[in-house]
Amino acid sequence: MVRMTESTAAPGTPSTGATTPAPQTAPETSPRDQALADRGSNRSQRPSSPAFRRFIAERWADRPAGTPAPLPSAPYAAARRARISELFPGERLVLPAGPLKTRSNDTDYRFRPHSAFAHLTGLGTDQEPDAVLVLHPTDDGGHEAVLYFRPLAGRDTEEFFADARYGEFWVGARPTLEDLAALTGVTTAALSELADALAKDVGEGGVRVRVVPGADDAVAAQVDEARSGTASAEESAAADAELAEALSELRLVKDEHEVEQMRAAVAATVAGFARIVRHLPRAVEHRRGERVIESSFDGHAREEGNAVGYETIAASGDHATTLHWTRNDGEVRTGDLVLVDAGVEVDSLYTADITRTLPVDGTFTDVQRRIYEAVLDAADAAFAVAVPGSRFRDVHAAAMEVIAARLAEWGLLPGTVEESLAPEGQFHRRWMVHGTSHHLGIDVHDCAQARRETYLDAVLEPGMVFTIEPGLYFKADDLAVPEEYRGIGVRIEDDVLVTADGNENLSAALPRRPDEIESWMAGLLGR
Numbered sequence: 001m002v003r004m005t006e007s008t009a010a011p012g013t014p015s016t017g018a019t020t021p022a023p024q025t026a027p028e029t030s031p032r033d034q035a036l037a038d039r040g041s042n043r044s045q046r047p048s049s050p051a052f053r054r055f056i057a058e059r060w061a062d063r064p065a066g067t068p069a070p071l072p073s074a075p076y077a078a079a080r081r082a083r084i085s086e087l088f089p090g091e092r093l094v095l096p097a098g099p100l101k102t103r104s105n106d107t108d109y110r111f112r113p114h115s116a117f118a119h120l121t122g123l124g125t126d127q128e129p130d131a132v133l134v135l136h137p138t139d140d141g142g143h144e145a146v147l148y149f150r151p152l153a154g155r156d157t158e159e160f161f162a163d164a165r166y167g168e169f170w171v172g173a174r175p176t177l178e179d180l181a182a183l184t185g186v187t188t189a190a191l192s193e194l195a196d197a198l199a200k201d202v203g204e205g206g207v208r209v210r211v212v213p214g215a216d217d218a219v220a221a222q223v224d225e226a227r228s229g230t231a232s233a234e235e236s237a238a239a240d241a242e243l244a245e246a247l248s249e250l251r252l253v254k255d256e257h258e259v260e261q262m263r264a265a266v267a268a269t270v271a272g273f274a275r276i277v278r279h280l281p282r283a284v285e286h287r288r289g290e291r292v293i294e295s296s297f298d299g300h301a302r303e304e305g306n307a308v309g310y311e312t313i314a315a316s317g318d319h320a321t322t323l324h325w326t327r328n329d330g331e332v333r334t335g336d337l338v339l340v341d342a343g344v345e346v347d348s349l350y351t352a353d354i355t356r357t358l359p360v361d362g363t364f365t366d367v368q369r370r371i372y373e374a375v376l377d378a379a380d381a382a383f384a385v386a387v388p389g390s391r392f393r394d395v396h397a398a399a400m401e402v403i404a405a406r407l408a409e410w411g412l413l414p415g416t417v418e419e420s421l422a423p424e425g426q427f428h429r430r431w432m433v434h435g436t437s438h439h440l441g442i443d444v445h446d447c448a449q450a451r452r453e454t455y456l457d458a459v460l461e462p463g464m465v466f467t468i469e470p471g472l473y474f475k476a477d478d479l480a481v482p483e484e485y486r487g488i489g490v491r492i493e494d495d496v497l498v499t500a501d502g503n504e505n506l507s508a509a510l511p512r513r514p515d516e517i518e519s520w521m522a523g524l525l526g527r
């Protein structure tokens with residue numbers, strides 16, 4: 001990582017600090033009472049003379065003329081804003097993108113905007129730290145959307161060259177107010193105008209303000225300041241929770257653009273799985289073969305999309321029985337199965353979520369195949385009921401009937417299938433403690449703030465996208481199963497779109513039946 005060096009300048013200011021003015025004369029040594037937060041500057045020197053400031057501000061080419069074309073998501077985001085507007089007439093709704101998050105000391109994680117902000121602005125990738133979308137109530141009962149953000153600073157500012165977090169020299173040129181207005185179709189304003197805008201007409205009997213909870217503590221504090229005295233903390237928290245719930249439920253049925261983005265995410269993920277298979281021989285050779293799998297997929301995700309939609313699970317042998325095995329530091333052994341759960345998040349931030357369980361050497365053993373086929377039958381049963389008119393909970397129930405029946409056939413249940421399926425039994429869940437499905441979209445576990453009646457108990461509708469992901473996991477130390485089952489974990493996870501007359505398996509291009517997997521792997525491995 002580049003940092004200012006001794007050769008470039010004078011001590012006294014942190015390289016990250018746009019807010020700390022550069023001293024005109026640099027002290028020889030740090031004062032003993034120098035604040036700890038300022039001590040990062042003790043490693044470097046920054047030029048600060050008036051002559052330097054004039055010199056660095058001059059002789060740059062004009063910035064490109066014109067503004068960018070509107071995002072394809074822009075009209076869809078406008079329709080989403082209109083639906084939220086209808087639910088909260090007369091109220092001010094505040095949706096922060098969120099701040100940069102510190103990884104350690106003065107280095108940040110790559111920025112990803114809050115999902116509700118991305119959904120209602122149409123922005124994706126890393127746009128835009130600290131931005132805030134506000135829906136201001138209008139006299140006609142609707143709302144005017146305004147996007148507040150930190151626009152590109154001029155070349156005559158200290159930020160231009162000296163601010164490692166936001167400055168153009170350090171992180172590139174940010175968009176101008178005109179740029180983001182053109183991209184999103186939303187009115188834009190400088191972040192410095194936000195505080196006054198939040199407080200306008202708020203007060204006893206005035207405009208109610210709601211903010212998305214957990215998105216940006218600093219913005220939430222500004223909102224609390226603006227609405228202090230108008231509602232108790234509990235009332236405000238409840239009002240904010242209702243907004244979060246509505247924004248989550250807004251995503252339960254995907255629009256045309258979202259479905260297109262899901263198809264792109266799935267296609268990139270399918271290609272990523274093929275890359276993993278091609279790298280399997282190297283994984284077998286490596287002392288941390290699971291990392292070879294992880295890096296094969298994650299590199300692909302960065303090349304083809306924004307990132308992975310969640311931490312890749314590359315779990316070989318008994319590791320596959322740990323549901324969220326993301327340490328991925330194990331060997332990949334010939335003769336074992338390897339479970340890979342991975343998804344590419346595309347630039348619009350929609351992600352796939354796919355799992356395949358593959359024989360490392362390309363061929364299932366009899367016992368591996370027996371367990372695999374039980375899971376596959378459970379998935380097929382779930383697909384059969386994932387149609388309009390069913391309830392979301394029916395999908396899981398269908399999978400569980402098959403899982404319980406197979407476990408009973410194998411003599412593993414302490415009673416009948418019916419006893420196990422009854423709420424007071426559930427013995428089969430020892431070997432599949434997770435659910436079968438979750439909504440999928442801009443978050444891997446999408447719509448997580450939706451109410452039970454709109455999620456688990458909801459009737460399925462065309463446009464819903466969710467996973468079907470049954471599994472069976474027999475731990476190496478599980479004395480309740482035959483020895484030959486121990487250390488085998490299988491999950492098959494596909495992404496399904498409910499259609500008008502049934503469903504579509506969006507991830508069908510990735511083989512999921514044992515014979516198809518074997519021939520697909522043989523083709524990729526040139527066997």
Ligand code: GLY
Binds near residue numbers: 310342353469493
């Ligand atoms: N990869 C997380 C999940 O399948 O839900």
Ligand code: MN
Binds near residue numbers: 353438467493
């Ligand atoms: Mn999943």
Ligand code: MN
Binds near residue numbers: 354355
């Ligand atoms: Mn998954």
